[in-house]
Amino acid sequence: MAKSRRVIALVAALVLFLTSTPGNDRLVYSAPERSAAEDAHESSWDEQHLKTTADALCKEFNAFLKEIGSEPTARVKVSERYIFVYNVSDVYLEWISVLLEEVAKAFDKFVDKIGLEVDELTEPMTVVVFATREEFDAYAAVLRGPDYMNLKRTVSGFYHHRLNRSIVYDHTGVEAFRSDNVASTTENRSYSRKRINLEAREVKLRKNAESNIRTLVHETTHQLCFNYGVFSTAFRAPDWVVEGMAATFEPATPEAPLGWRFRNVFPVSRHYLNALRKYAQEYASSSAIVRKALVTDVLDEQGYAASWAIFYYCYRKRPKELAAYLKLIASKRPFAEYPEEEKINDFVEFFGDISEFSAELEKYMKKL
Ligand SMILES: [Zn+2]
Secondary structure (H helix, E strand, O other), X not given: OHHHHHHHHHHHHHHHHHOOOOOOOOOOXXXXXXXXXXXXXXXXXXXXXXXXXXXXXXXXXXXXXXXXXXXXXXXXXEOOOEEEEEOOOHHHHHHHHHXXXXXXXXXXXXXXXXXXXXXXXXOOEEEEEEOOHHHHHHHHHHHHOHHHHHOOOOOOOEEEOOOOEEEEEOOOXXXXXXXXXXXXXXXXXXXXXXXXXXXXXXXXXXXXXXXXHHHHHHHHHHHHHHHOOOOOOOOOOOHHHHHHHHHHHOOOOOOOOOOOOOOOOOOXXXXXXXXXXXXXXXXXXXXXXXXXXXXXXXXXXHHHHHHHHHHHHHHHHOHHHHHHHHHHHHOOOOOOOOOHHHHHHHHHHHHOOHHHHHHHHHHHHHHO
């Protein structure tokens, strides 16, 4: 009973948030304080609660879409570990759901391989998939504040910690025009694997196919890390390790039926390796690159490339030390400061002297 009261309260709060002032076209949608998935899971994670969550998400996003002038065609699909709310076509979403479940399985194998213990998943992970960049931008502006629109337009997707949602959109631009992209039913259609592979084949041929896949995998890797307790939302882990891990999972594999696949190891990211090579020419030494990446709070493009390189090297060559380092990060006192000096000392404790580490890293990268 307490559960349904809470859901009613959540829906009522949303209705209030979504009531626009006549004659005022300012966006008044405001995201809920808790994620619907979090609300539904408080006592158990069963069919009824998933249904309640699905209904709440559907209502929330239809109201949002309506408010920004899009058709209210939001639907919800539940897979093993995710709840998707989307206004792309059902078959495109089905491809995403199969793909992200594969990423979750790769995550299990990754933590197993390096010997890292993780928590149980306590709530299904919510993924929001918009058909257009405009819808994505409008939603991002609500969650990230008005400054979002002033940012350089390079945000291609993001994971929102407080709401525990990954937010992405179709980079290829064709999903906005699909004919089955209508709010017909809340029942999930199911597709055969053959049909999903056909869809994947089509997705892979579209423009921006690779960035589309990389963004999906990147954001879901963040979501997996925070939901399985690799990183805590209460302590800010160094950017290089958070982003380096997501970057390691990213590489699209166009030859795989889904466009991404994990076998025994993550493939080398050509995207970051090329960026790193360009970047390395501007620096006097590899240890200058490593030092900068270890302490930087907000990474730029070069910082992402360096973070990928450090993480990928540790994962391939120093997995035990990587697991121990991740364990240390996870054990930090909530909300504690993390000064630069401590960041360096912690790294050195597990991976040794930075100059030596950087020399090994450089040698390894040259062979890739
Ligand atoms: Zn990221």
